[in-house]
Amino acid sequence: MPDAADSAPMNAPSRRRFRREGEERRRQDLIEATLDSVAERGLQGATLRTIALRAGVTAGLIRHYFPGKEELLQEAYAALMGRMTEQAKAALAMEDASPRQRLAAFVTANLNVPIIDARVFSLWATFIGRAGADPSLARAHREGYLGFRNEVEAVVAEVLAAERREPDASQLRHHAIAINAIIDGLWIEGCLAGEMFSPGELAAIGIKTVEAELGLAPLKQFQEK
Amino acid sequence: MPDAADSAPMNAPSRRRFRREGEERRRQDLIEATLDSVAERGLQGATLRTIALRAGVTAGLIRHYFPGKEELLQEAYAALMGRMTEQAKAALAMEDASPRQRLAAFVTANLNVPIIDARVFSLWATFIGRAGADPSLARAHREGYLGFRNEVEAVVAEVLAAERREPDASQLRHHAIAINAIIDGLWIEGCLAGEMFSPGELAAIGIKTVEAELGLAPLKQFQEK
DNA sequence: GAGCTTGTTGCGCAAGTGTATAAATAGCCC
DNA sequence: GGGCTATTTATACACTTGCGCAACAAGCTC
Structure with missing residues (x-):
């Protein structure tokens, strides 16, 4: 009608x-x-x-x-990135905790909800897929990634210092790159196929792998039951 | 005119x-x-x-x-996935090599060109970003991922057997998940910001991290100079 | 309440989209 | 070489897209 x-x-x-x-x-x-x-x-x-x-x-x-659709999308992506990195770093803000505990908490936070989330992953993938062609996206990613990695590197330095080990800058960088990769890789697996893993399993794997990478003896208190 | x-x-x-x-x-x-x-x-x-x-x-x-654009895109994605998994598995086909060497070659192959490639990454991200809403994409990914992880798990089993260690199924699964994550994470870093790493650096980090995860003593022969 | 500012709607437009279909021609078979 | 067939082009169509713009009204100020 x-x-x-x-x-x-x-x-x-x-x-x-x-x-x-x-x-x-x-x-x-x-x-x-x-x-x-x-x-x-x-x-x-x-x-x-x-x-x-x-x-x-x-x-x-x-x-x-x-001004146009382009700018709306750019602002939306910036908002997404800001939220992601903010949440990720928040886990490091524990004041009264040993470096080792903060590192474990960081890994755990990044491998559970709300960071493990299919919607956020979908957004990340969709936008990052355009990074190769869109320099502004590429730069936004680069900055977010380096910020994240620097945080990791700082905690790693503290952890190793607490163990009375003295890694040089190159070793520290390699550790940070590797740990970043571990978290990213497990994050993707969790987002894409979360139901294949039991709750806390990814975090437990992440902590164990990170500890192995740093050559640390396992702590019991952070292993999920 | x-x-x-x-x-x-x-x-x-x-x-x-x-x-x-x-x-x-x-x-x-x-x-x-x-x-x-x-x-x-x-x-x-x-x-x-x-x-x-x-x-x-x-x-x-x-x-x-x-029949339509939809089908063209689906076939294109299938072709991409096929090519990626084929290349990745090809590195495992070395017949006369120790399990340890094959694992290292696998990691190295996945962290160098042509698998480290901005174009392939862009395609992967673009398509995978739709996996949350498109069940056929999600299934295609799931199958590719599990196939990949099973390959990893098989090599890991061989490597550990050669070291006379006897991991149970759960440990084996965790190792495979972790190693898969390490490779994926480093792959992303290399694709998105390849120029931040010197040639072979990612592969070297990957091998070291994987060896640490498996508790293996380093071998000299696979470290890039 | 009257008046004014401006956030908001509604509509139109040109460009571009996927799809449908008729017309042409490349290249094989005899 | 002449026909036939099906690959390929070309054009049309209905629809959606981002954008521009004028009219409208929500809610403040007085």
């Missing part, structure tokens, strides 16, 4: 009701809707109309807050 | 010249053009016209070989 009059008294074209929101709130909602759309349908499925529908607004409004 | 007559005598609308190719050859070319397009511009940029242009044909021809 093309000429339908909605439930309102049939006179005016009856525009859609709306609420004015604060700028920051709207931008946040639009970015979140963008990430949802990309995670669910990929970059090709994330159209302005889809995003707007999800955010509860009409497509035209997006242009009021972002 | 909009009304250009090409080098031919100016009379006919002069259709584009073409050559008939064998079916297999055309399908192959179209799949390769598809992978190139996806790697360069992502799934959204891989339009039928772009793909056809790259393959040196017109867009309509694609429908003569594939």
Whole structure:
């Protein structure tokens, strides 16, 4: 029925009701809707109309807050990266803990929810797949990666110092690269096929592997039961 | 000059010249053009016209070989996965070598060109990013991953047997998961930021880390100089 | 409440998309 | 060489896309 009059008294074209929101709130909602759309349908499925529908607004409004779709996607990716690295580093913030405990907590945090998450992985993969062609994406990744690796390297240095070992810079770098790879690799496995692993299994494997890499004797207290 | 007559005598609308190719050859070319397009511009940029242009044909021809774009993309992904796993497993085919040497060769092969490659990584990430929403992609990955991990587990079993150690099934599984993660993680680092590592450095780190995971004493012969 | 600002809608547009189909021609068979 | 067939081109079509723009109204100020 093309000429339908909605439930309102049939006179005016009856525009859609709306609420004015604060700028920051709207931008946040639009970015979140963008990430949802990309995670669910990929970059090709994330159209302005889809995003707007999800955010509860009409497509035209997006242009009021972002110069274009390109910029919206860039901001969404930046927000994603920021959240990921923030969560990851948060696990290192334990003040009163031995370096060894902080390292184990770091590994554990990175190999459990919410960091192990299919949606986040989907987003990461979708965006990172464009890094080869998009220099701004590549740079964003590089910075995030190096920041992450430097954190790892710092903790490793503390751990080894506590063991009275004195690795040189090259060894430290290699340890950081290897540990970073272990976490990344297990993270991917967990995100892609989480149900193949029992709860805590990936974290336990991660800790054991990291300890083997650093040549540490196992501690009982961090092994999952 | 909009009304250009090409080098031919100016009379006919002069259709584009073409050559008939064998079916297999055309399908192959179209799949390769598809992978190139996806790697360069992502799934959204891989339009039928772009793909056809790259393959040196017109867009309509694609429908003569594939039911639709969806099927073309699926076949392209299958071809990519097949190539990746084939290359990876090839390194294990050394007949006259110790298990330990084969494991090291496997790690080395997976952490050097052509497996370390920005284009392949871009393709992998782009497709795998859709795995969360596309069950057929998820299944294809799962199978590839398990096949890969089983190969790793088999070699690990041989290596440990040669050392007269007798791991149970659970330990074997954990070793395989960990080693798989190490290779995956280093692979990503190499693909995304290859120039941050000196040639052979990633392979050397990989071998050292794997040996540490398995509790093996280092061998000199596989350390890059 | 009147008036004003501006966040928000609704609609139109040109470009580009995948698909459908008719017309042409390359290359094999005789 | 002449026909035949099916590969290939070319064009059309319905639809979606990002973007531009004018009208509208939500909610503040007075």
